[in-house]
Amino acid sequence: MRLELKEITKRFPGVLANDRISISVDRGEVLGLLGENGAGKTTLMNILSGIYRPDAGEILIGGTVRNFHDPHQAIDAGIGMVHQHFQLVPVFDVVESVALGAETVTGWLGTFGRAAARRRVVELSEQHGLDVDPDAKIEDLPVGVRQRVEILKALYRKSDILVLDEPSAVLTPAETHDLFKIIRGLTAGGTSVIFITHKLGEVLEVADRITVLRRGAVAGTVKPADTSREELANLMVGRDVDLLVSKGPAKPAGVVLSVKDVQVMNDRLQMAVKGVSLEVRAGEIVAVAGVHGNGQTELVEAIVGLRTIDSGEIVIGGENVVHASPRRVADLGVAHIPEDRMRDGLIAGMTVEENYILDSYHRAPYSSRGWLHAQEVAAAAAQGVRDYHIQTPSIDTIASSLSGGNQQKVVVAREFSRRVKLVVAAQPTRGLDVGSIEYIHTRLVEQRDAGAAILIVSTELDEVLAVADRIAVMFDGRIAGILEGASATREAVGILMGGGE
Amino acid sequence: MTVWRRTILPALMPVLAVFTAFVVGSVFLFLTDIENLKHFPGDPVGTILAGLVNIGKAYSALVLGAFGVPAKLAAAMGSSDPKVIAGAIRPITETLVASSPLIFTGLAVAISFRTGVFNIGVEGQFIMGALGATVAVLALPDLPKPLLLILAVVIGTLSGALWGFIPGFLKARTGAHEVITTIMLNYVAAQVVLFGLRSDFLKPAGSSTPISKVLSTIVRVPLIFQLPAIRLHYGIVVALIMAVLVSWFMFKTTKGFELRAAGFSLMAARYAGMSAGGSIMLAMALSGGLAGLGGTLEVLGTVGQMSNDLSSGFGFNAIALALLAGNRPGGVVAAALLFGALRTGGGLMQVKTGIPLDLLFFVQALVIMFVAAPALIRSIYRIKVYSADGVTPQ
């Protein structure tokens, strides 16, 4: 069905999030929606799915005006939304998650007709090539599969307009490839898809048309065939963006982080890191590449003191940190950007300013003798907001009202703002727009050149190849190989990531 | 915009909740006034008018009972007769006397809730504090008075703090859920108090009721006014100072920052290098300490004698109160004054109009209900709010 959003306007306190935005999607079409962090993409989609009501403007589906007062009405009108941050209940299984809230399948006396629901889930997943185990628990599933569950959820509700808000931010290249196959299958069947992403390559590959938003307004609509990454980046940010990081050769000095024969268990008490040895020297960037779930998370948590190791040794700046607390490790001069920032790196109910000092509130100049210094805190937070172009009405704004990417930037800005010996960054640019990625990569190289040792964990091949001086590929809890950054190729890294020789 | 979001909006909801509760309370008053309703079939308009008059009478008696009669207050201004002055200000001082323990217990609950710990044991901590102070006074009656008072206050506060620390420690070390342990410790505290009050050390010779020897002849918290039958003592001043201190602590110190962070997300607090267990124990000890101090000032200031019914549910009312106050110290003071006023004014209302005090408990319960269901109030008054989870309630 053809969907049209006309002159949509939405204001939040201090922000004009959507400024007379008009977009349209035809039946069976994929519309790519691009835009900087905070450009208003999620807000626009939340309006489409009935979560917010627009201040002005209208929604037309198949030519008739529809006004949604709540999400149920949007769902009934055939709009399915897969949110930027998934909304699944961890202890439910796939069938329960998919059927949750959809009253189409109820059994005798209104009980949950599991058998019927399961049949439909299996049917739908076969029909659309969404490979999932219907009886698996959500918490046991990798993100890529969770996303398929979200898509199934939308299909189960008979959506013919599917909105995917940054679906690929957390996916591996292979998972993204599968997702594109799914999208093509759906559009062939007449479903319209709105696909939000920050990855220019992806949008050029999958979209039929691309609309770019900038500061809440439409900056332009283009066809993939008539445009390029550079032009899209320029449309988004309003200036030319350097898509490649410029950096000189590394000048590695003394070893800052040394990991020896480390074994670490995951939460389910399975061995996740099966004997890893790795060194990071001052003045170099080492990237741990690998498909998500091959032990990188556990390795990082062990390094920063959040997980006890089973055997082996971890030394940071000459000190054995095997039994050190996270605070002790941080005090040694280690910055840590956690992988799940929404859960671990940020407190959604606190202000931008408070989040900015979340792990250094106890140090000068933010406090002394137990008293916080409001002025220094405010000054530092304001500086971080300026440097990292964090879009927020003020530093007193509650973090949860920032856009997804801007929340991420708060964490990154905080961790990069101090001079440290070692930076441990998991997925440092996940969810960020091209302009911000450029900025953060530049800062990483700056930190390196200032003598910091940098360990990044990334599932993004582009990122790994762009910034790393050395690349350690992890597979199944072990280091499958270490490559020199300068000479590594996509293919070589890709093969190691897949467990090949 | 900022002023609206930061101060007006948080205060608006509770104020509207209180207002709505009184409106519903009036409807209830009208419907239960059987005498008046009898006339309804014959004279509906007259009945409604009479009903309104009755409601007006009841609520004005409530206000006068809680804050004093303007004419009397005016007369007292020009008078030098202590009896006239006392008579005029007694309602308001009694309101303050009733509010003061609620400020302590309300702050105690608010600190724990802000840290994400549900201290349901404020009642127990309150009476343990009072018991500790009582024991201190009776053990060392011959100390110089000011010293004894200070010592008793310190011991009372520490007794409450210890009673709060125990469940905090259990939670931090063993994961025992604080709701269960604090409820249980309330029972234990009640029994400990009863046991203490049966001992010869605390009870007057020959007595069999669970009431201690009179403490006020040994030491008492100084009164603010030296007027006949005015009980208001400096406890209320301490309460207000504590509200300011708690606010400073929570928002201006690093420890307060840790507590609030833990209250929002234990996981993120841990990642930030904070000790979650430490925050829990500290919050519980502070919470218990505040409650204990409240109990101490109640027994050494207002009552002057320890008994097993020293607290008329101050600890339990505090949970509702902190909810109404949004866990803000300033809100706690305001809510405690409201609850105190209802308690004091209710007396006069009952005497003057024969409406039982229970109506006020009903109104109080409605207030809590409306506060607990903000969506209800928002939809009644069509307030637009951007909630923290980013979803706009329509």
Ligand SMILES: Nc1ncnc2c1ncn2[C@@H]1O[C@H](COP(=O)(O)OP(=O)(O)OP(=O)(O)O)[C@@H](O)[C@H]1O
């Ligand atoms: N619930 C809210 N309350 C207040 N402001 C909000 C709220 N939701 C979004 N905003 C503001 O609206 C603007 C647009 O946010 P939105 O989430 O739509 O951006 P986005 O394009 O999805 O960005 P990202 O790529 O970072 O996800 C931002 O400046 C954000 O701070």
Ligand SMILES: [Mg+2]
């Ligand atoms: Mg977004």
